[in-house]
Amino acid sequence: MLKFDGTSVDSVGVGLSDPELSSGRRKMLDLVNRLHSTGVQLDIDLPMIAVIGSQSAGKSSLIESISGVTLPRASGTCTRCPTECRLSWSSEPWKCVVSLRFITDANGKPLGQIRNETFGEPIFDKELVEERIRRAQRAILNPSTSSRQFLEGVDEDPVDRDLTFSINCVSLQISGNDVADLSFCDLPGLIVSVGKGGSESDIELVKNLVTRYIEKPSCIILLTVACETDLENQGAHHLAKTYDPEGKRTIGVLTKPDRIPIGEEDNWIRFIKNDYEALENGWYSVKQPDSRALKAGISWSEAREGERDFFSLTSPWSGLDPIYQRQLGTHNLTERLSDILSELIARRLPDFQDELQKLLQGTQETLRKLPKPPSSDALAEILHIISEFSRELSKRLEGTPNEDGLLQSIRPAMEKFKTAVRSTAPLFNPREKSTSRSRTATPSDLTPDFLLNEEGPSGSSLSHPTHDADIYVDEVMDRAYGAITRELPDHYPFVICKEYILSLISQWEVPARNLFDAIEKILLGHVKVIVTEYFGKFAHGGLQQHAQTVVNDFIKARSIETMDRILWLLELEKNPRTLNGHYYSDYKDKFLAHYRGIRHANVNGGLMQDLKSYNAKKAIISPVQDFTSHTRDALASLADMGIQGLKAPDLAKLLPPDRYEPALNIMASVRAYFQVAYKRFADNVPNAIDYELILALDRDRALYNALLKGLGITGAEGFQRCKDFLQEPPSIVARREELQKKVERLQTAKKELLDVFL
Numbered sequence: 193m194l195k196f197d198g199t200s201v202d203s204v205g206v207g208l209s210d211p212e213l214s215s216g217r218r219k220m221l222d223l224v225n226r227l228h229s230t231g232v233q234l235d236i237d238l239p240m241i242a243v244i245g246s247q248s249a250g251k252s253s254l255i256e257s258i259s260g261v262t263l264p265r266a267s268g269t270c271t272r273c274p275t276e277c278r279l280s281w282s283s284e285p286w287k288c289v290v291s292l293r294f295i296t297d298a299n300g301k302p303l304g305q306i307r308n309e310t311f312g313e314p315i316f317d318k319e320l321v322e323e324r325i326r327r328a329q330r331a332i333l334n335p336s337t338s339s340r341q342f343l344e345g346v347d348e349d350p351v352d353r354d355l356t357f358s359i360n361c362v363s364l365q366i367s368g369n370d371v372a373d374l375s376f377c378d379l380p381g382l383i384v385s386v387g388k389g390g391s392e393s394d395i396e397l398v399k400n401l402v403t404r405y406i407e408k409p410s411c412i413i414l415l416t417v418a419c420e421t422d423l424e425n426q427g428a429h430h431l432a433k434t435y436d437p438e439g440k441r442t443i444g445v446l447t448k449p450d451r452i453p454i455g456e457e458d459n460w461i462r463f464i465k466n467d468y469e470a471l472e473n474g475w476y477s478v479k480q481p482d483s484r485a486l487k488a489g490i491s492w493s494e495a496r497e498g499e500r501d502f503f504s505l506t507s508p509w510s511g512l513d514p515i516y517q518r519q520l521g522t523h524n525l526t527e528r529l530s531d532i533l534s535e536l537i538a539r540r541l542p543d544f545q546d547e548l549q550k551l552l553q554g555t556q557e558t559l560r561k562l563p564k565p566p567s568s569d570a571l572a573e574i575l576h577i578i579s580e581f582s583r584e585l586s587k588r589l590e591g592t593p594n595e596d597g598l599l600q601s602i603r604p605a606m607e608k609f610k611t612a613v614r615s616t617a618p619l620f621n622p623r624e625k626s627t628s629r630s631r632t633a634t635p636s637d638l639t640p641d642f643l644l645n646e647e648g649p650s651g652s653s654l655s656h657p658t659h660d661a662d663i664y665v666d667e668v669m670d671r672a673y674g675a676i677t678r679e680l681p682d683h684y685p686f687v688i689c690k691e692y693i694l695s696l697i698s699q700w701e702v703p704a705r706n707l708f709d710a711i712e713k714i715l716l717g718h719v720k721v722i723v724t725e726y727f728g729k730f731a732h733g734g735l736q737q738h739a740q741t742v743v744n745d746f747i748k749a750r751s752i753e754t755m756d757r758i759l760w761l762l763e764l765e766k767n768p769r770t771l772n773g774h775y776y777s778d779y780k781d782k783f784l785a786h787y788r789g790i791r792h793a794n795v796n797g798g799l800m801q802d803l804k805s806y807n808a809k810k811a812i813i814s815p816v817q818d819f820t821s822h823t824r825d826a827l828a829s830l831a832d833m834g835i836q837g838l839k840a841p842d843l844a845k846l847l848p849p850d851r852y853e854p855a856l857n858i859m860a861s862v863r864a865y866f867q868v869a870y871k872r873f874a875d876n877v878p879n880a881i882d883y884e885l886i887l888a889l890d891r892d893r894a895l896y897n898a899l900l901k902g903l904g905i906t907g908a909e910g911f912q913r914c915k916d917f918l919q920e921p922p923s924i925v926a927r928r929e930e931l932q933k934k935v936e937r938l939q940t941a942k943k944e945l946l947d948v949f950l
Contacts, residue, residue: 218281220371220537223944225278227544228375231306232941234295235934236547239536241376241529242405245416245428247383250447253480254416257499257522257531259366261288261318263378274327274401275378279371279891286368288315294360298335298405305933308363311341321364323347328362335360352793356394358520359401364678374530376414381404382427399431407435410540412532413442419460419477420451443532445525446474448503448511450482457508464516473532476525479503496522519682537877545945546772552938559931563729563924570914574735574905581739582896588718598718598886605710608876612703617866618663618697620859622787622852623794625664640786663692665791670856684854692862693768699870700765702878704758711753713725719743719889720762733919735903742902746895747885754884761876766800770868779864787856892944 227238245251252263259277276293294307311328315321327347331339334354357380380398406413415432423429423644436442444463452460462468463475479499481490490498503509503520518524550703567573591599679685727736729863770776802819823840830838850856889895905914 218373220534220541221375222280223541224537225280225375226718226944228276228278228941229308230296230937230944232548232937234302234306235551235938236544236941237408237410237540239410239412239533239540240405241414241533242402243378243411243414243416243898244402244406244432245381245447246367246418246421246426247381249381249416249426249428250480251378251381251416254445254447254478254522255376257478257480257492257495258372258374258376258526259364259365260371261325261364264322264329272356272380272561273329273358274380274405275329276361276363277374277376277378278355278363278365278655279374280365280367281369281371281373282367283369285316286318286324286371287366288318288319288321288324289365290315290328291363291365292328292331292339292360293363294335296359298354302930303933305937309339311339311362325362325364332358332360332362356396357401359404372526372530374526374533376529377405382431384427399427400552402428402431403435406432409441410536411441412529412536414445414529415442416445416447418448418451419446420448429469435588439469439471441473443472443473443525443529444469444471446475446477447480449477449479450506461508461512464512464519473528474519476519476528477503477509478520478522478525545807545942548938548942548945552942553933555931555934555938559928559935560664563920563927564932565928566730566915566918566920571905571911572916574903574914574917577726577730577735578896578899578903579874581722581899582890582893584726585719585722585895586890588722589886598715601718602711605707605714606878608710609703609707609877612706613700613870613874616699618692618696618859618862619661620665620668620787620863621662622665622856622859624666624852625662626666627794635851640782642782642786655784663859665787665852665855665859668858669852672854672858684858688858689865690768690863692858693869694766696862696866697762697765700873701759701762704762705755707877708751708755708758708881711885712747716744716747719747730920732921732924733917735917738903738917739899742899743895745900745902747889750888754881754888757880757884758877761873761880765869765873768865768869770865770872772868776864776868779867780860783863784856784860787859788850791850791852791856809880 225240227233228240232238233240243251243255255277257276259279273389291307292311294303294309296302310471311331312324315324327342330349330353331337331342332354333343334350335358336354337350344496361377379402382402383395383398386392386394398889405411413432413436415428417426417429432442433439446460446463449460460477464477466474469475473811479502481495481498485495485498499521503517509520512520588598591597594600668688672688675685675688676683677685720740720743723736723740727739730736802823823843826843827838828841903913903917905917
């Protein structure tokens, strides 16, 4: 290992200890170091230097020569986790602070907020750094064990370790009056095979770890290449070219130049001259002590002197032009690295503020979209949720001016119900069955004009294409005659009308049930949406499921009572009765006239047609003694007798009585009562459902009280039940915590940026 002899500039790490170093550049380097401490590198692309190379590429020796400290070698753990070196000039004595930076937990899951843990007291003696780093690496690779145990316990590797490699890193913060202003991260060396106790997956694991760093555009890649192996056989070179194909952010370092086979020196000199595998920042070469010198205890200053002697005395290095001589030696490399990193930070600094602000706003917006965390007063919050739910439910039950509102959704079912009930109207046909078989009923001769005017063409249920459902006048007459018991010859029992009416009403239960089922389904669907809206974010704790169950049970109980009310209305209709005598009489007169008209047209078709087409004005001037003149004379004679105001169609009333007149009266009575009853029923059933089912949910805060009782939040264990109900899904809790930590580190980073400009 390297020995540190004294405290002169030549006995410490090579670096930019120039007292005239720009304070502005040092501020920028310090800023990036502080930003790394916040963990904001998880969110934005911070400038950094990543040292990569294959195993045995001389990385460790290079890091030692730059940092001025010795890294562990024997245990092998130095290459199993990243080692971050933050070097900064200070007027104070040399000091090294070792800390652990955890990005993931013991299970490898991201922490969200990076945890920085100081590992021991500051070190003021360089000789003590190697052991402290070795202990720190053990703590990183064994996260399930307290880091204090590795700090204070025996200095030996555990029999078994938790991890073979880790993304968590050891951080060295080194300062002194002769230390470079430079920061870099030494990454595990790429491997192509695994030894005893290793896993094949480690090969890919290390590759992914290195990729995680160098894929970022602001990462300067310090590529170490051993001169003892062909470049094409070194995996780190291929990886660097993959993520920096144009070589704009890669700096090449040739190590072990003393092991170049004789005669092959020019092959490597091409790199220094940038003639081969050219890089924008060029190639450098360093010479570190070999293993024999290290075992002999060579000092750091002796190693640096040996490096200078090698490049100044060994051909072809010594014969290079002065311009290329500046690319030889650790000192020149370190100075160039510091310049490149400072320049990159200066270019990126103006973008940091905008990037942080955009990320902060986006993260805060995402955080706002998450459900609010449960209140500390669980009972009060549950009561508030129930109240808000009840208020919204009440508003929707009363009706909202939305196309998809509850009442708007129910209306089509009500219209369908009304049409279904109306379609049960009796199809009375005033013709005799024997004479009607050869005719086809049409809307014009079976549908009364007054119904078309009232309900429109779709409202008529008499427009039917066949006679299968028709009730003919002779059938009505036969049925009436057969029901006579002790009545007078011109009287027919009321039971005939009642039987016809009951046969119609018996058909109303099906459409009534269909309406109820449709409304119940729609109501359940709308209420479920409201339940989800107000209780859904607490589904994990069971609040939504419990609330939905209480609501469904309450609606089901109201549904039973509502259906009972509908059946009660049906029972009422089974006793034909109405106090709306005027309405009933008006319809009966209209239907009777309609049926008589069809009868007369059927029996005296020509006469009726002529009477309807009679024109009084033309009859006055007509000299011809035909039907028109006879009609005119008849109306005039009746007028002379004192019967004024008659029209030609009125003459049909002088025809002999129709023998089916009693049947026509029965038909008109039944049909008129149907109009009264169906409209009454078509109103009463929807009104009953509205009152007993829909509005009943909010009447006297019924559902609100049912929720209080059903959720069990008012009893002795109510508070605990409320706490249980308000439990959030672990995913939401984790997501909120992750976003909160992100906001915290972004705000911390933003403050660091603001401070640097003050």
